[in-house]
Amino acid sequence: MKSLLLVTALSLAGTAALAQQPIPDMHTAQSDSADGLGMKEIRNAYSKNLPMARQGSGTSWHPDNSPMYMQTYQPGGWDVMLMYSVFLRYTSQNVNHDDRRGDADFRANTYAMATANHLVGQHGLFTIHAMLSTDPLTVRGKGYPLLFQTGESWQGVKLHDHQHPHDLVSALGVVYTYEASQNVDLTAYVGFPGEPALGPPVFMHRPSAANLPSAPLGHHWQDATHIQFGVATLGVRYRNAKLEGSIFTGREPNEHRYGFDPIRLDSYSARLSVNPARSLALQASYAHIKGPEELEPARNVDRTTASVLHNAMLNDKTILSSAFVWGVNRTNGGTAGVDYSHSFLLESNLQARQFNVLTRLETLQLNYDELLLPAATEQALNADRQVSAFTLGVSKYLAKTNAAWLDLGATGTLNVFNTNNAALVDAYGKTPLSFEVFIRLIAPRMGTHVSGMGHRGRKM
Numbered sequence: 292m293k294s295l296l297l298v299t300a301l302s303l304a305g306t307a308a309l310a311q312q313p314i315p316d317m318h319t320a321q322s323d324s325a326d327g328l329g330m331k332e333i334r335n336a337y338s339k340n341l342p343m344a345r346q347g348s349g350t351s352w353h354p355d356n357s358p359m360y361m362q363t364y365q366p367g368g369w370d371v372m373l374m375y376s377v378f379l380r381y382t383s384q385n386v387n388h389d390d391r392r393g394d395a396d397f398r399a400n401t402y403a404m405a406t407a408n409h410l411v412g413q414h415g416l417f418t419i420h421a422m423l424s425t426d427p428l429t430v431r432g433k434g435y436p437l438l439f440q441t442g443e444s445w446q447g448v449k450l451h452d453h454q455h456p457h458d459l460v461s462a463l464g465v466v467y468t469y470e471a472s473q474n475v476d477l478t479a480y481v482g483f484p485g486e487p488a489l490g491p492p493v494f495m496h497r498p499s500a501a502n503l504p505s506a507p508l509g510h511h512w513q514d515a516t517h518i519q520f521g522v523a524t525l526g527v528r529y530r531n532a533k534l535e536g537s538i539f540t541g542r543e544p545n546e547h548r549y550g551f552d553p554i555r556l557d558s559y560s561a562r563l564s565v566n567p568a569r570s571l572a573l574q575a576s577y578a579h580i581k582g583p584e585e586l587e588p589a590r591n592v593d594r595t596t597a598s599v600l601h602n603a604m605l606n607d608k609t610i611l612s613s614a615f616v617w618g619v620n621r622t623n624g625g626t627a628g629v630d631y632s633h634s635f636l637l638e639s640n641l642q643a644r645q646f647n648v649l650t651r652l653e654t655l656q657l658n659y660d661e662l663l664l665p666a667a668t669e670q671a672l673n674a675d676r677q678v679s680a681f682t683l684g685v686s687k688y689l690a691k692t693n694a695a696w697l698d699l700g701a702t703g704t705l706n707v708f709n710t711n712n713a714a715l716v717d718a719y720g721k722t723p724l725s726f727e728v729f730i731r732l733i734a735p736r737m738g739t740h741v742s743g744m745g746h747r748g749r750k751m
Contacts, residue, residue, distance in 0.1 A: 333363050334370045334408055334416070336406045336407075336416075336420070336466065337416070339468070344359055347491075348486055348493045349485065350488060350535060351486075351488075351562075351564065352533065352564045352574070354568075354600055354601065355569040355570075356570055359736065360374060360696075360734045360736050361734045361737060362735070368409055368410070370408050371405065374402075374403070374404045374405075375404070376401065376733045377732040378401070378504040379399045380399070380400075380435075380727050381395075382395065382435060382437075382504075382725065382726070384438045384452070385725060386724050387720070388719065391718060392452055392718050393436070393438060393719075393725070394436035394452065396436055399429035400424075400430050400457075401425045401426065402422055402424045403422070403423050404462065405420070405421055405422075406419070406420045414471075415467065415468070415469055416468040417466070417467055420465070422460075422462035422463075423459060424457040424461050426456035426457045426458075427456055427458070427459050427548035427549055430456035431456065433446075433453045434450065435454055435456075437452065437453060437506065437508075438452050438680075438704075438723055439678050439680070443544070443546070444584070444586050445546050447586070449584075449586060449663060451663050454505065454506045456548055458544050458548045459548055462484060462517075462518070463482065463483055464483070465481055466479070466481075474530045478525070478528070479524070479526075480522070480524040480525075481523050484519055484520045484521075484522070484552075485521075485522030485524075486518070487516055488537045488561065490598070491598035491600060493514045494506055494510065497612075497638075499612040499613050499640045500651070501612075501640065502642070502649050502684070502698075503638070503651060504702065504731070505702075507636050507651065507653055508680055509616070509653055509655045512618035512619065512632070512633070512655060514618075515543065516539070516560075518543075518544055520542075520544065520553065521540035523537065524536065531565060531566045532564065532565045533563070534562075536559070536561045536562075538558070539556065539558050539559070540557065541580040541591075542555060542581075543583050543585070560576060560577065561577055562575070563576070571599065571601055572601075573597075576597075577593070577594070577596075580592040591622070592621065594618060595619050596616065599614070601614070611639060611640070611641050612640045613640075614638050616634075616635070617634070617635050619632065619634070620632050630658070632656040634653065634655035634656070635653060635655070636652070637651075637653070638650060638652070646685060646686060646688065646698075647685065648684075648685050649682070649683070649684035649702060650683055651681075651682040652679075652680075652681055652682075653680050656678075662718070664714045664715070665714065676708065676709075676712060678708045678715075679707045680705070681704065681707075682702055682704045684700055684703070685700060685701065686700025686701075691735065693735065695732050699730055700728070700730075700731065701729070703724070703725070703726045704725045704726070705722060705723075705724055707722055
């Protein structure tokens, strides 16, 4: 009941504010490279009447003043956007407890994403979208070390203390939007794989998390459904609010990362997105997910999420991007009964001209079974255990060109939990510490211009 009240409050607050906001009428992008390229008018891939910067992962929304890291092309009437990211990183987990759980390794998590759209008649917009990742080759197996991370499986065992790699084909979809008027769009989206209308933009595409090399621990409470093999979404936008519904395959991708999984379309979701101001993006969503875990096909999840994304332009060269995300899973079915678990995340990314400062604070409820820890009783097996993580990092740009930006960075993470919990202390020790160093390669940042709103494209 509390979950529904929170979602309703967020939705009503955003809907009340949307009527005050005008919709811009032109959207352009400028390369923010070393010498600065000329202005290019680039469309939002899913609406003729929205800023390009609002476009998030799947059909989600960012704030309208979000920084965009991409290259753009306009061949033969198409608007093409290309984004890419490579994290070459060394991570060492639980460095202060050599005899407890933890791991250290070199890995490289990557993605390259392309979106191309073309006008169809006077009112139509057709878009194709694809994302590839080399994770099956450069992350491999059970993924990169990440203390207290759970979700999915490897060789018949539940993954724990590692973040799973993504599939080679992480997104492949088509979208058609019909412009009923400047204020109203009707959108149909199909993905194989794709992302249903559930949760905020996935972490790797959020401005607040783009510089962080690791996934949030609450990934499987908040935004893990971004690679589902079979998604169909219908949405209607009125001004700065959008209501969407999806049917999709609930099962998460299996460990065979080079192939395509079966289409089931056995799950459903709904999401309300509202952008009450240029700097804000709100969403509230709910989903029933059938058998997401391959090792527990009878266990279903009802997931509720809400989020607030915000960007602050501190000066002409500095952007502070922040996100608050809440997600709750109600897991039921099988022999383990009904279990509720919550997750909360607050992350920020200060993006300056020469450096970035990264922070993430999250807390969530895990259980013995997810972490493969022994439990003395059936009650203890299903009892939630609160774990928190505090991450702080910084990166410095080494080079900026028209093709890519390169930066060197490091992060440190402190985990805390109730030290009276003997099972966790025995497995991890007290206050585990972890660190990683990384070199990151990304597309250059774009400047934006929206006519009539006083925000000109410029070098950042």
